[in-house]
Amino acid sequence: MRLLQLLFAVAGLTVSAPVFAGDASGLDPAAIDRCIGAGEGGNCADAGMQACREYAETKYTGDDPDFVEKNCLDASHQAWEAKLSETYQALLDKEAEAGIKPQEMLRQTEHAWIGFRDSLCDYRADAATAREASGELARLECQRDEAARHWALLNARLRDMPE
Template identity: 60%
Template sequence: MIARLALIAALTAGPALAGDASGFDPAGIDQCLAAAPTQGARADCAGIGMDACLAYAKRKYTGDDADFPMANCLDASHQAWEAKLGSTYDALLATQGKKGIKPQEMLRQAERSWIQFREDLCHQMQDSAGETSGALAQARCIRDETARQVALLMSLGQLE
């Protein structure tokens, strides 16, 4: 149980290891987003790079935790998406700032609300999945919701 809690903490940590030796290539996110013509297609980029990461992790990991390669790759993917979310949000916030304080504050409040929504939704996913696969379900949910938010913010930026 303690190992599962440590895994959850690691999976929800901020973007510290993106581009590490996990086998996950964050450049794939930018390539997928650039090639995707719509918000929906951009949201489909959430799992980009996972196959290569899993193949790499399964070759490198020799332990007895069957979930470790997936947890490792979800962590690396999530961190890369968090970094992309931060840069996308900052760019949109700067654009909104040129319109005045009210649009900028509205964006900040919307992002705070979204963060709470993501945490609540993904915690529910963890609870629904049960103890065995709950941490992975939560990590996948957080990564996928972060990718969806990046797609949404990119679309808002294109409306400018």
């Protein structure tokens, strides 16, 4: 997450800081890698979530009924943001090595994507709140899902680039 924040800060963008996850979240980012390695690709947004929930339920003793889910969604979102940041930088590097000059276009595209993601997730949070569901959970799930989806797009672009 910090690398992604640094990349976005250099580009003049902002990313909200994580709220719930930490080293004790119970989410194993390797579960995402195993899912991707098994060929699941775009269906891996939820990877590691069940184990995280089970772990967090044994550790959390507070009175927030949504804490476990918030914790795991935030941790999963952070893991996907880290993968996204890594892939984004690799794509920039590979384009530079290939002599491709539209790196500024890639940066602009990422900036536009962040705006799209934020608007979409705000909409989902507002819609959930209107249905008397947790807007915070809807936002966290949306952020995680959109990061995973965008990672898959950038990763496909990276894979398709000539060596």
